[in-house]
Amino acid sequence: MPDIRPLSELTDMRDFLSYLERVGAELPFEADVEHGESSPLARPVSFSGLTAGSRFCVHPLEGWDADIEGRPTTSTRERWRRMGEGGAKLIWAESAAVRPDGRSTPSQLLVADNTVSDLAALRLVAVDEHERVHGDVSDLVVGLQLTHSGRMSHPGPDGAPAPIAVRRHPHMDATIGPPADQPLITDDELYALADDFVRAAVNAALAGFQFVDLKACHGYLHHELLGAYERPGDFGGSLENRTLFLRKVIAGVRAVRPDLPLALRLSAFDTVTHVRGGDGIGRPITDGPDRYWFGTDHSGHEVELDEPIQLLRMIRDLDVGLVSITGSSPYSARHFQRPARRLSNSDYEPPEDPLVGVARHVRVTAALKAAVPELVYVGSGYSYLQQWLPNVAQAAVRQGMTDLVGLGRMHIAYNTFPTDVACGRPLRRDLMQPAF
Secondary structure (H helix, E strand, O other): OOOOOOHHHHHOOHHHHHHHHHHOHHHHHHHOOOOOOOOOHHOEEEEOOEEEEOOOEEEOOOOOOOOOOOOOHHHHHHHHHHHHHOOOOEEEEEEEEOOOHHOOOOOEOOOHHHHHHHHHHHHHHHHHHHHHHOOHHHHEEEEEEEEHHHHOOOOOOOOOOOOOOOOOOHOOOOHOOOOEEEEOOHHHHHHHHHHHHHHHHHHHOOOOEEEEEEOOOOOOOHHHHHHOOOOOOOOOOOOHHOOOOOOOOHHHHHHHOOOEEEEEEOOOOOOOEEOOOOOOOEEEEOOOOOOOOOOOOOOOOOEOOOHHHHHHHHHOOOOEEEEEEEEOOOOOOOOHHHHOOOOOOOOEEOOOHHHHHHHHHHHHHHHHHOOOOOOOOOEEOOHHHHHHHHHHHHHHHOOOOOOOEOOOHHHHOOOOHHHHHHHHHOOOOHHHHHHO
């Protein structure tokens, strides 16, 4: 494992900046974090007719605490209460399956005709708590992420895997499934699934959500389609084919709910699958055909943004206004997706300092925003920065490298972080550590 210093030891700004230089992680940074309405992080941002009152965003995570029918439980409602309490003005609420066979666990939320009222009540839990604590909800925006888990589906009551694949992938087929002799989901089935996304979007709107996200990240079905270079038929091969699913869903939503703002959380870069080496450190698997990885060159090792830029231009032209940029998949290279010193649910240690991974996230988002500036961007990967997150976030927003800063793990551990930053309160470092 590389000699990774924990950020808890880097309490002095000079030490932190020196360490960044030592590991080769270039990050924007401002020494003085501003507070109050003049702060870059406190300024409102608008997209698709909506306005969020500040620059922190709660990123979508799966709570895995719904009931077997996909309805929220007491635990779900408590998490959503904490989201509202925390102070972020954009709540990109958690990943919810568009139909039962796409649930990642039997305790994932489900968007269906019979859960609309439950989801509406759940949304109000966050909104009402935000109003109770912060007063104004006129600048609070709450959206819902729609998903199908694809080869990561575990929908049954026993949680057994029931993978659905859109492409062959030797390592994923062997380790996650489905087995290579199980047929891929057909084109006709994908057209039907696109219709299910449209129905779910309509139901989310009926539940009061102000936008919906057509999730294409982290190895789930829609993300895998973007890398289906070798799939035959309508949904594989060319970029036009690999984006057909997204365009069908957008067109379907526009036909029935033209007023509903749409967003996309996108894994804009990837890398080859990593496995545990003899020393415990992640090592890349290099065998196999040339192309499995969207946003990556043919070697699978270098970020290549030509196709992600083309995709963002497509969604811009289809009047999608909001995009959250992330990368990779926890099922192939968790250190790329979620920089950390200790990689939860992974069998390997990170092969690079996590700050290098944070810098990759920031750099890619900045490059995409420069290429397609008409969209509003949420950046990912910031949670690892812990006490230095406000310094980097403020600099990134001020320099136009991103529009908003997403909080995932940080918000779980420390939900009032956005408010404490905005008010200039001392940060609770004891609450940061459990996330890492």
